[in-house]
Amino acid sequence: xxxxxxxxxxxxxxxxxxxxxxxxxxxxxxxxxxxxxxxxxxxxxxxxxxxxxxxxxxxxxxxxxxxxxxxxxxxxxxxxxxxxxxxxxxxxxxxxxxxxxxxxx
Amino acid sequence: xxxxxxxxxxxxxxxxxxxxxxxxxxxxxxxxxxxxxxxxxxxxxxxxxxxxxxxxxxxxxxxxxxxxxxxxxxxxxxxxxxxxxxxxxxxxxxxxxxxxxxxxxxxxxxxxxxxxxxxxxxxxxxxxxxxxxxxxxxxxxxxxxxxxxxxxxxxxxxxxxxxxxxxxxxxxxxxxxxxxxxxxxxxxxxxxxxxxxxxxxxxxxxxxxxxxxxxxxxxxxxxxxxxxxxxxxx
Numbered sequence: 001x002x003x004x005x006x007x008x009x010x011x012x013x014x015x016x017x018x019x020x021x022x023x024x025x026x027x028x029x030x031x032x033x034x035x036x037x038x039x040x041x042x043x044x045x046x047x048x049x050x051x052x053x054x055x056x057x058x059x060x061x062x063x064x065x066x067x068x069x070x071x072x073x074x075x076x077x078x079x080x081x082x083x084x085x086x087x088x089x090x091x092x093x094x095x096x097x098x099x100x101x102x103x104x105x
Numbered sequence: 106x107x108x109x110x111x112x113x114x115x116x117x118x119x120x121x122x123x124x125x126x127x128x129x130x131x132x133x134x135x136x137x138x139x140x141x142x143x144x145x146x147x148x149x150x151x152x153x154x155x156x157x158x159x160x161x162x163x164x165x166x167x168x169x170x171x172x173x174x175x176x177x178x179x180x181x182x183x184x185x186x187x188x189x190x191x192x193x194x195x196x197x198x199x200x201x202x203x204x205x206x207x208x209x210x211x212x213x214x215x216x217x218x219x220x221x222x223x224x225x226x227x228x229x230x231x232x233x234x235x236x237x238x239x240x241x242x243x244x245x246x247x248x249x250x251x252x253x254x255x256x257x258x259x260x261x262x263x264x265x266x267x268x269x270x271x272x273x274x275x276x277x278x279x280x281x282x283x284x285x286x287x288x289x290x291x292x293x294x295x296x297x298x299x300x301x302x303x304x305x306x307x308x309x310x311x312x313x314x315x316x317x318x319x320x321x322x323x324x325x326x327x328x329x330x331x332x333x334x335x336x337x338x339x
Contacts, residue, residue: 002170003170003172003173005142005146005167006146007173008163008166008167008173008176009146009149009150009153011173011176011177011180012150012153012154012159012160012163012176012180013150013153013154015176015177015180015181015184016154016155016156016159016180016184016187017211017212019180019181019184019185019187019188019191020184020187020188020190020191020211020212020214021191021207021208021211021212022188022191023188023189023191023192023195024191024192024194024195024207024210024211024214025195025204025207025208025211027192027195027196028204030196030200031196034334034335035330035331035334036330037196037335038329038330038333038334038335039326039327039329039330040192040193040196040197040326041330041335042288042289042292042325042326042329042330042335043189043190043193043223043322043326044193044219044220044223044224044278044279045224045279045282045283045289045292045293045296045326046292046293046295046296046321046322046325046326046329047186047189047190047216047219047220047296047318047321047322048216048220048224048275048278048279049275049279049292049293049294049295049296049297049300049325050296050297050299050300050317050318050321050322050325051216051220051275051300051318052272052275052276052279052297053297053300053301054297054300054301054304054305055272055300056269056272059268059269059272060265060266060268060269061261061262061265065265066269069269069272069273070269070272070276072273073269073272073273073276073277074276074280076273076277077273077276077277077279077280077281078280078281078284080281080284081277082117082277083118083121083221083274083277083278084117084118084120084121084274085277086121086273086274086276086277087121087124087125087270087271087273087274087277088121088270088273089273090269090270090272090273090276091124091266091267091269091270091273092266093269094265094266094268094269095262095265095266098262098265098266099262
């Protein structure tokens with residue numbers, strides 16, 4: 001028997017929502033343990049860093065354009081530019097690198 | 106900041122998230138339609154799930170006509186990292202807004218929205234998350250729609266350039282605090298090294314990307330909390 005696409009979609013959506021909702025809505029206590037508080041303080045940095053590198057290197061059409069985007073973003077972020085500006089500069093670096101490569105290769 | 110200011114800030118910080126989402130969900134829309142789903146079904150998945158890895162894995166199961174249990178288990182494992190993020194966010198959200206907001210904020214706990222929200226200094230209003238969700242959810246759904254309608258509507262070079270937006274934004278979130286705090290820079294470098302190890306070392310590179318994020322985060326944040334506990338007022 002064929003399972004309806006909507007049954008799959010319902011199950012996917014329900015499981016995904018519950019995983020997000022249960023810890024957020026049901027943990028009512030304010031945590032006092034210094035270890036847990038420090039752990040949670042570091043979680044976003046560890047998480048974002050792990051998601052960024054090395055994934056960024058395979059995000060674009062070529063590793064060279066990705067590397068250009070990575071370096072430009074690093075510099076702009078180091079200068080504390082806004083999120084949008086860093087993102088746009090990285091996109092521009094990728095674009096220029098790929099155009100240049102198409103021109104020369 | 107009041108609700109409106111938080112919301113406006115969220116809208117602004119959500120723009121790079123929406124751009125990155127557009128590029129990723131574009132691919133999702135293309136793959137879903139070529140796998141036999143209707144455009145409406147593809148968009149419905151994006152609207153109701155708002156997650157990348159989970160949707161791609163779910164799509165594979167749908168195309169292969171796997172069982173619903175397989176779907177439950179796969180989504181559970183791939184999305185387990187959200188459990189950690191939601192737990193972290195449960196401590197981060199202001200406590201003077203009605204609790205019901207948490208049920209709505211939950212829907213928008215994605216890697217990106219969580220990361221940006223959780224790295225704000227001090228407590229965060231649910232309205233900040235709503236601001237980001239207001240641009241990120243349409244970005245994700247429209248990307249799926251456009252990808253579903255025509256895989257060739259957007260030129261390749263544009264998709265390629267857009268794909269880097271989200272990482273640029275991540276760096277803009279993590280680099281400034283890393284500059285100021287040696288322990289945060291240790292966390293950033295450590296996490297990048299460990300995830301690189303998972304990407305290239307034999308055996309380790311078999312681990313799915315959702316798990317790599319969980320394992321790396323737990324190891325690095327755990328070690329950092331042991332070595333360099335954060336002073337009280339943080």
